[in-house]
Amino acid sequence: MIKEIIPKQVYKISFGNLNSNCYLLDYDDRKILIDSCDYKSRQKLIDSFRQLKIESKDINAVLLTHLHFDHSGNAPLFKESKIYASKAEIDSFNENPAKAVSADALLRQEYLIKELKTITMHPLSELDIPGIEVIDVPGHTIGSVAFYLEKERILFTGDTLFKEDGTVRGRTYMQTSVPEKMEKSVKKLMKILESGSCRLCAGHEI
DSSP states (O other): OEEEEETTTEEEEEETTTTEEEEEEEETTEEEEEOOOOGGGHHHHHHHHHHTTOOGGGOOEEEOSOOOHHHHTTGGGOTTSEEEEOHHHHHHHHHOHHHHHOSSTTOOOHHHHHHHTTSOEEEGGGOOOTTEEEEEOOSSSTTOEEEEETTTTEEEEETSBOSTTSOSBOOSOSTTOOGGGHHHHHHHHHHHHTTSSOEEEESBOO
């Protein structure tokens, strides 16, 4: 399903077994994808792009809030794009790929791990797109981030926060979670949300 958040500028694309969301931005003369959903939904993502009259090669950058399989699953599709994640998340993947991509120890993601090893993930410190603020929000994973478009007043929270009132937060019992840091991360995001009219765009529909 495709939903316009801002007409002709920001689109939410939602599908997959876990109902994960990704977001397409037509921003600063670039096409940017925030998260990429589960690889099992790859054809649906391609079909969604066709509806929007674009192809995977048209995406300039893929920004990952974290590397769980339902967010990084289609990143390898974008061979011609620059793919970004936090340094902490990249280091976590290099140290133990299975833990970094699997939300649950029982989930096996060998195919995705093999694919992710074929791409270069750039640390978000190298991101140079004016107007996009990267916010470190460790908790759900060690290297989780949020993205904030201040001018448009849109906050992309990944799996850290799902409700504007702060009552629904990401789980902190995953393999690379750091639960002791979650409260501080949520407070960072709540400060933005409470500062005025701001749209929250989460990683899942809750």
